[in-house]
Amino acid sequence: MRVVIYSVQRVLALLLLLCAPLLYAGNGIVLLLSSDALPYREVEQGIRATLFEQQSAIPIASLTLDSLLSEEAVLPDDIDVLVTIGTRATRYALQENISDTIYSSFITASGLLREITTEKGFPDALKGAVVLDQPAERVILLAKLISPQATRLGTVVNASAPNRLSEFKRVAQRRGLKLIAASLFEESNPIADLKKIFAKSDVFLVIPDKANFNSKIAKWILFLSYRHRVPVIGYSKKYTDAGALISIFSSPLEVGRDTGERLLSYLSLKSQKAPMVRLQYPRYFSLSINDKVVESLGLTIGNEAQLKERMRQQLSASVRDESGLVLEVVEQ
């Protein structure tokens, strides 16, 4: 019986989707992808899947920035929302004013802030965003879970680029931890600075930052982690594969799924004149553990699912971080 009900539901959902242009009063959503590369397509896939699952009747179309620039594709008139996926698409849409309702996704907070901090002033067209950064609360809780005895966390940031050090320090303090950071300048000796940090740290956090994207620095962080036997928390599965103990990140599909849900929420509130622009952390995230490192450090941390469940419980019990609010711009 359950199968029959499920099947009927799926058929109805499909019918609803097929009839969407007839049922939906607006002009729909257009996704503008920074390129045709796989991660952007996966974000698109996540958004479409969410709209489908929610039985949304909103028409959805997509095009790449390159196709738009080469005039192979044209942006339809009077769309409800233009969703820009990635930095290039967001930059183009904001600079060229191609829509008065823009929702940005799959972009870093620092990348987005750079785009919206312009001489022309805050772009009115930007109505919201899902950024890629993980909230500090989530990362620091993970550090606490993999090393309950830890009292000092270490990290490194590039002093010449925007970074999130103050946010992480504040959250660490709230969790009873001390965050020790090296700020790398052009003239810094990175190994000397990293050594000092590793000597004092129980867990090392790799906060996405230009300092950490220097491949040499990534290599040295992993080398020193091995030498000092300090676990490293990375920001991508590839970081885990390279030698971090664990990484926390949101996959393109997860970001797409989150974006889809927030879009629906935005559209439902749009008619009530949405009061604020929200730039949000991704609600969904993944963990990836390097079992070899777990073994070599002699740790017992459980598997990804167990850790994630413990994180969910503790996050919901403490700060309402799952909404991932980065900042709000309140209408005056």
Next chain:
Amino acid sequence: MSLSQRMIYLPLFCWAPQGFAMEPVTEIDLYADVDVIQTGTRLQQPLMQVPASVTVIDREMIAASGATQIPQLLRLVPGFLNYSVSGNQLGVSSRALSPDYPGHLEVSVDGRSVYQPAQSTVIWTSLGIAIDDIDHIEVIRGTNTAAYGSNAFLGAINIVTVDPLSAAKLSLRTLHGSIDTREYSGRFSASVDDFSYSVSFLQQHNSGFEPFYEPKSGPWPTHTREDDLNNQQFRWQGLYTPTLNDELDISLGFGKDRMQLPDNDVRGYHNRRLDSHYQQLRWTRRLDNGDVQLSFYQNYLHIEDDTVLGRFSTIVGAPPGAFGFTQADEVLLGDIRDGFSQRYHLELQHTFNLNQQLRMVWGSAYRVDRLSSQFMLGHDDTIDEEQYQLFANLEWHFAPAWRANVGLMVERNAIVGTFASPRAALNYQLTPDHMLRTSYTAGKRTPSLLTVYQHTSITFADGTLIDQIITNTGSADEERLNVWEVGYLGRFLNGDLTLDLKIFKEQMRDARYDAEEIFPDIDGDRRVWYNGLDWDNRGAELQLGYRLDEQWLLSWQYAYIDIDGELPDDPRPEDIGTHIPKHNTSLLLAYRPVPAWQLSGVIYHTSEMEWTGGDDVDEITRLDLRIARDLQVADWKGKIEFIAHNVTDDYLDYDEENIFEPRFFIRLKLAMN
């Protein structure tokens, strides 16, 4: 919106003092690869994007293999052969003939070529490193001349050593066992101010194969062959990062290698003394859009042999004055006696992004190879060969699933003039875990210094020729190779299982070879270096790696090669169809029943073949086993290993005199952080 609204953002991000001095992090940074291969094109590329087939032997495989000598590790590469010309003269070849001195592979240690012009080969005992100094080995299976030039004619091996930063503060290792093996090695790593360094040493001794009594043959006397090794190597490695964007890598080493070698030209064996040293300096400057690398190294090898053949009358079994010689009954000397080879290499390399789709590396190198040996060259002069290289590789990511690589190496020297080796490759990413690849390379190789200038004879003290062993024609052309490859690389089960498949076709043209000719000397013949050896290879390679869980590791390698060619020898050409084994496979399996114990084994199988410089051998199946137990003694962590090599039947390794019997070893490692 008003200014007051915008101000809300500011406290939430810690702005840099200089504002946006650097571009902020983007989604491309977040999903970028951290672990990459550089040996393929000189560009840093993840395995899925390399336009060549690559095998990476990591530390886990190195440990599980139970290998006691570095060349043994290369048996874990599809199509690679490791053999013993004698107990301690080791050879590695791939898809080529297997002479005493194989020279078609580029072998480098941390980017420094260890190819020795004096013998046109790699002397594996003089690398200056122990197995435990290796972090991983990157092997390009197939020609890589477009990236690294002539030496990488049939492949490139880059041995990457443990960085001073990641090395344990103090580590000590010892290996004892069969064939009188006594080996001690150690490494100390520390920092002085901002300078990280490692000092390491290696002391090796073994007695090689069982002594072998050779009866008198032709003019040459009886002798008992021995092939002992006594080897000491010392190495110092430094790392300095004066600024955020600068890195200086320094490496120095020297070694004393004493071994006994059988001689294939003159019956007998000689005591060989190899004294080597090297210096390497590499400066890397990271730029906003790429990096620049300037590197320099110098390799020096002094070879001294003390082969005493004996008195003329004793050797030829005839009184002085026989064969028309009028000289007194002198004591004749053989082989290199006092020679050296040297290489200077200076290189500049620049890597940068042209735009989001295009990346490029280009650079130039200047190299001088020097060779001096009265015995090998027939004169006391030093030969200097200058070589210039200009190289570039462009990677074009022209569509989401497509990536093209175009590489070109142009080389110039006095031997063959200017010649170019291009490569074009196309990678198609079916999904993030599945990639198809095709490539075409037209490789060229300048003949090695030795094969161009060699003129080796046995003479009386006044210069009168007794036996002309080998000589040259006074001219040489480049060797040419055309290679077509189609490959597939796939990851399954969340990356726990990887599958690498390749089919290829190679056309070798004008390879150097030494042909036997009739010559009016004491034994009536001599060998002469020529171009003109051609062969065609067709084959397939497979590599499968599977990590079932933390307990099980499996790695299977297989190569099928069909070689078609003839050695244009006198009096009639010799078919070389059997000079490469048709089937060559290895299977490594490691199991950890409890965390502190590991059991592992490797089976190697090679079908019957004829070693080019050795003998015909039947198919070989060799099984190596290892039991390892982790140790913890106070602050020391360690491992004790019981290793058995070839636990099945004896087999002939390269030469019918090299009987490889079962060998047993015990290895102890201790390390303190």
